[in-house]
Amino acid sequence: MIVVEHLSKQFFDLRRGHVTAVNDISFRCAQGEVVGLLGPNGAGKTTTLRILSTILKPSSGVARIDGIQVDQAPEEVRRRIGYMSASTQLYDRMTAWELVSFFGSLYDLEGERLTQRMEAVFDWLGMNDFRDVPVAKMSTGMKQKVSIARAVVHDPPVLILDEPTSNLDILVARALVERIEELANQGKTILLSSHTMAMIERLCHRVIILYKGMILESGPLKELKARYKAASLDDLFFDLIDQCDACAAPSAMTAADALT
Numbered sequence: 001m002i003v004v005e006h007l008s009k010q011f012f013d014l015r016r017g018h019v020t021a022v023n024d025i026s027f028r029c030a031q032g033e034v035v036g037l038l039g040p041n042g043a044g045k046t047t048t049l050r051i052l053s054t055i056l057k058p059s060s061g062v063a064r065i066d067g068i069q070v071d072q073a074p075e076e077v078r079r080r081i082g083y084m085s086a087s088t089q090l091y092d093r094m095t096a097w098e099l100v101s102f103f104g105s106l107y108d109l110e111g112e113r114l115t116q117r118m119e120a121v122f123d124w125l126g127m128n129d130f131r132d133v134p135v136a137k138m139s140t141g142m143k144q145k146v147s148i149a150r151a152v153v154h155d156p157p158v159l160i161l162d163e164p165t166s167n168l169d170i171l172v173a174r175a176l177v178e179r180i181e182e183l184a185n186q187g188k189t190i191l192l193s194s195h196t197m198a199m200i201e202r203l204c205h206r207v208i209i210l211y212k213g214m215i216l217e218s219g220p221l222k223e224l225k226a227r228y229k230a231a232s233l234d235d236l237f238f239d240l241i242d243q244c245d246a247c248a249a250p251s252a253m254t255a256a257d258a259l260t
């Protein structure tokens with residue numbers, strides 16, 4: 001179970017000063033639920049997922065995984081989650097087997113338990129052909145499989161997937177979506193971000209639409225489409241963003257008017 005309450009994150013960069021990447025968001029992901037985070041570039045998706053996966057600390061608010069506050073007990077949280085991002089760096093010199101077993105050992109898997117789990121994951125993902133291939137010589141699709149294997153080797157109940165199919169050709173992306181679907185069918189709680197509407201429509205029980213660090217809408221896709229009379233997720237997404245921009249425009253004009 002994932003619980004996020006009034007979560008905010010500010011960054012400081014020299015060009016823009018203080019940037020609010022995530023602005024007071026709250027949501028929940030029930031056990032066994034697949035929830036999609038949807039939003040344009042810069043909406044705050046990666047920042048939210050990185051806070052949940054203990055890579056970043058929130059500026060304010062609380063995030064919990066299975067009741068554990070992510071910034072208070074990060075190691076406990078890491079045992080319960082598998083995090084995968086399209087930009088996850090893998091070590092070039094390690095083979096697929098070495099890399100996944102290294103991550104397994106970080107989660108206290110060892111000996112026969114580790115070997116059994118590795119065999120199961122390598123079979124499941126079809127990775128036996130390149131067990132001994134170093135990362136430097138792998139295709140993008142192979143690397144993506146290693147990233148998934150690395151995220152699930154300890155069989156975590158919660159998966160946090162940041163644009164898992166970006167940079168993949170449609171065949172590899174489709175195979176990956178099928179694997180994610182299998183994980184969902186096993187009862188994993190999955191929070192994923194993606195720009196691929198078809199994947200969100202296929203996998204997610206619920207979507208959360210983020211824009212400028214805030215939640216514009218959330219709910220089961222069918223309900224949202226009916227409520228906004230949108231024919232597709234694409235339409236829903238663009239309508240919501242247009243509405244939000246339209247609401248923001250008059251106040252911007254008022255501010256501008258006030259200066260003249």
Ligand SMILES: Nc1ncnc2c1ncn2[C@@H]1O[C@H](COP(=O)(O)OP(=O)(O)OP(=O)(O)O)[C@@H](O)[C@H]1O
Pocket residue numbers: 011012013019020021022039040041042043044045046047048
């Ligand atoms: N380390 C950082 N320092 C400064 N600003 C940052 C940092 N990380 C993210 N941001 C800013 O926070 C905002 C949200 O970024 P984030 O990466 O969370 O968005 P996103 O929804 O994942 O976008 P994308 O779809 O492009 O990956 C952006 O304005 C981004 O430039």
